[in-house]
Amino acid sequence: DSGVTQTPKHLITATGQRVTLRCSPRSGDLSVYWYQQSLDQGLQFLIQYYNGEERAKGNILERFSAQQFPDLHSELNLSSLELGDSALYFCASSVAAGESTDTQYFGPGTRLTVL
């Protein structure tokens, strides 16, 4: 158990809908990262928040957005969902801002299925 929690574990929805994925970091961690993993794309970095502020951005679509709240939990919002958005979405957390030595601890993931 990494100490990172994600809800829900599974989510099934229809195209065009909007969903929210939730992540609670390990106690004391200030950074939250979001990743998408699909069968043909591997593990893709989406976005990082550090202490409430956006810190780094990867290949995140404009239909996706995220935020980190004062209690440091984070939400990833996916809108206008398409079939291709079906994937595992992982959240990770780390103590600091993402420097080279900053180990990321991953949650169990949310499996999103878009029908």
Add this chain to the structure above:
Amino acid sequence: LAKTTQPISMDSYEGQEVNITCSHNNIATNDYITWYQQFPSQGPRFIIQGYKTKVTNEVASLFIPADRKSSTLSLPRVSLSDTAVYYCLVGVAFSGGYNKLIFGAGTRLAVHP
């Protein structure tokens, strides 16, 4: 950005030592090398991290030569439960003040009885 290159897949047998090498020719001075393990439908799990020479923990060893352009993850006496994908991650790339975090394709290790 230090791009990493790893073998796509490897096969081994129970009880053998497995060495997975990662190439990172453009590693920066301040970059560390980190390895993660991922089982199907689970999040990656930190295995080991190092900067130079050799690092050992209860799970694995990491060998880094003096030029740091490659690293080798060594798993002693693997078991069936070591079947997983192993990712080599090198430092972070700074671009416009932001960190970019890149996982490579990973090495799919299959351990056979």
